[in-house]
Amino acid sequence: MQYQTFRGSNVNEALAAVRAALGPEAVIDSTRYVTNGRRGALGYSYVEISAAPPKRPTAARPAKALPASDSALPHPREARAADAFDPQSFARELESMRALLEELCAQRTPRDQALALLAAAGIEGELARAVVKGTRAPRGPALLRPWLRKRLTDHIRIQPSPIAAEGPQLVACVGPTGAGKTTTLAKLAARARLDLDRSVGVISLDTFRVGAAEQWKRYARLLGVPFHVAADADAFARALASLDVDVLLVDTAGRVPGEPESDWILPACLERVSNRTLHVLGVLPAWLSARDAKRALSLYSDPAPTGIVVTKLDEASAVGGPVQEASLRELPIPYLCRGPRVPDDIEDASTAAVLDALLREPS
Ligand SMILES: Nc1nc2c(ncn2[C@@H]2O[C@H](COP(=O)(O)OP(=O)(O)OP(=O)(O)O)[C@@H](O)[C@H]2O)c(=O)[nH]1
Ligand SMILES: [Mg+2]
Numbered sequence: 001m002q003y004q005t006f007r008g009s010n011v012n013e014a015l016a017a018v019r020a021a022l023g024p025e026a027v028i029d030s031t032r033y034v035t036n037g038r039r040g041a042l043g044y045s046y047v048e049i050s051a052a053p054p055k056r057p058t059a060a061r062p063a064k065a066l067p068a069s070d071s072a073l074p075h076p077r078e079a080r081a082a083d084a085f086d087p088q089s090f091a092r093e094l095e096s097m098r099a100l101l102e103e104l105c106a107q108r109t110p111r112d113q114a115l116a117l118l119a120a121a122g123i124e125g126e127l128a129r130a131v132v133k134g135t136r137a138p139r140g141p142a143l144l145r146p147w148l149r150k151r152l153t154d155h156i157r158i159q160p161s162p163i164a165a166e167g168p169q170l171v172a173c174v175g176p177t178g179a180g181k182t183t184t185l186a187k188l189a190a191r192a193r194l195d196l197d198r199s200v201g202v203i204s205l206d207t208f209r210v211g212a213a214e215q216w217k218r219y220a221r222l223l224g225v226p227f228h229v230a231a232d233a234d235a236f237a238r239a240l241a242s243l244d245v246d247v248l249l250v251d252t253a254g255r256v257p258g259e260p261e262s263d264w265i266l267p268a269c270l271e272r273v274s275n276r277t278l279h280v281l282g283v284l285p286a287w288l289s290a291r292d293a294k295r296a297l298s299l300y301s302d303p304a305p306t307g308i309v310v311t312k313l314d315e316a317s318a319v320g321g322p323v324q325e326a327s328l329r330e331l332p333i334p335y336l337c338r339g340p341r342v343p344d345d346i347e348d349a350s351t352a353a354v355l356d357a358l359l360r361e362p363s
Helices: 010-024 068-072 076-082 085-107 110-120 125-132 140-155 181-195 212-223 232-243 266-271 290-298 320-328 351-358
Strands: 006-007 027-035 044-053 171-173 198-206 227-229 249-253 277-285 307-311 335-337 346-348
Touching: 006 010, 010 027, 010 044, 027 085, 068 171, 068 232, 110 125, 110 140, 125 140, 125 320, 140 351, 171 181, 181 198, 181 212, 181 249, 181 277, 181 307, 181 346, 198 212, 198 232, 212 227, 227 232, 266 277, 277 290, 277 320, 290 320, 307 320, 320 346, 320 351, 335 351
Parallel strands: 171 249, 171 277, 198 227, 198 249, 277 307, 307 335
Antiparallel strands: 006 044, 027 044, 335 346
16 A cells, blocks of 8 residues: 655644545554654644555456565565564654644543543533533633632532531431441531530441441440430330430431332331431442432432431542532532541531542642
8 A cells, every 4th residue: 555644733634634635535554643842942743644545446357466576575564563562662652642642632622621520520411511501611621620610619519517506406327338327427426525515315227237236336435425226116216215415316227229118217217206407418438420329319218318428538539429419419518528537537518628529630
C-alpha cells in the first residue's frame, strides 16, 4: 500500500487532510502526536497521520510478479514488526498516545466535561442532567469545579443534628449490613452524653447478628448509658417505659432483599412511641454507587427514612451515590462519618463538607 503522510494542528485537521486527499474510505496506518516539548514561540506540535488510499476490490487476474528489487523490500510494517523491542520508542509512542488522548479530552464541550466530573464523583443520570441544565458550563476544570459546586448546592439538603434538637428525640438507624449503623449510634450516644450533656438510652432490635448485643453492651458500659435488646414490639414497649431519657437511640439489623416482612419489627415498635420526635436515618457507606444506594434504601419504605447519614468517607474515592439518593428523595443529611473511631469520627454535615467530599481535587 502507498502510505502518505498528512499533518494538522490537531487530529480533526489532520483527518480532514486525509479525507480531502484520499476520500472517506482512506486506510489509516498510524497517528502520532509530534512535539518538541517547548512552549511559546519556540514550541511546535502537530498531529501526523500516515494513510493510504482505500483498497479497491480487484477483479480476479493473475498476480503480477513484483520486480525483484521491490519484492526484496519488506513492507514497512513487517520491517517494524521484525525490529527488536525498543523501550525508548515504546515510551515515545505512549507519550504521543497520552498527548492525543489529552487533546481529544480538551475537545469535549464544557457540558461534557462537567458531566464527566460529576460521573467521577459518582453522580449520574437524572441528577447529573439537572445539575448541568439551564446555563452554560464554563471551559476548563479551574472554572468548572466552582461552577459545579454552586450548581450542586441547590441539590443538597442539610439537617441540623437530631440529637441536639429540643425535646425528647428518637433516632433509629436503618440500612444495609455493615454500613456503620451501630458505630454511628455509638458515636451519637457519646456525643449526646459528653458534648451535649443529654441523657441517652439505647434499644437494639438486632437479635439476628451474632455478637450484636455484646457489641452494644460494651459500648453502653464504656459510655455509661442504659441498654436493652428487644425481639418484638412488646419487649420494645417495656424497654421504652423504663427509659426516661432525652435521646433514645434505636439500632436495627441490616436488611437483605427477600427477608420476611415479619422479621422487620421497627414499624410496630415506633407505633408504641409517643411524645418524641422520630428520626429514621438511612445509613449508607460513601462508596455505594447511586444504583446500589437506591436499591439499599428501597427496602425501607415503612418507616421511610427522614434523613441519610453518609459513613466511610475515609474509604471512598467517590461519594456521589448516597448524596444522589438523598437528593432524589429530597432527604437531608445530618451527619458525615470519616472513620470507625467512637466518638471522634462523626461530624454534623454541612453543605461545604458534602461539596468538598464530592468535588475533591485529583491527588
Ligand atoms: N473506615 C470506616 N469504618 C467504619 C465507619 N463506620 C463504621 N465502620 C466500621 O464498619 C464496620 C461495620 O460497622 P457496624 O457499625 O457494625 O455496621 P452495622 O451497619 O451496624 O452492621 P450490621 O449490624 O452487621 O448490619 C465496623 O468494623 C466499623 O468499625 C467509617 O466511617 N469508616
Ligand atoms: Mg449493627
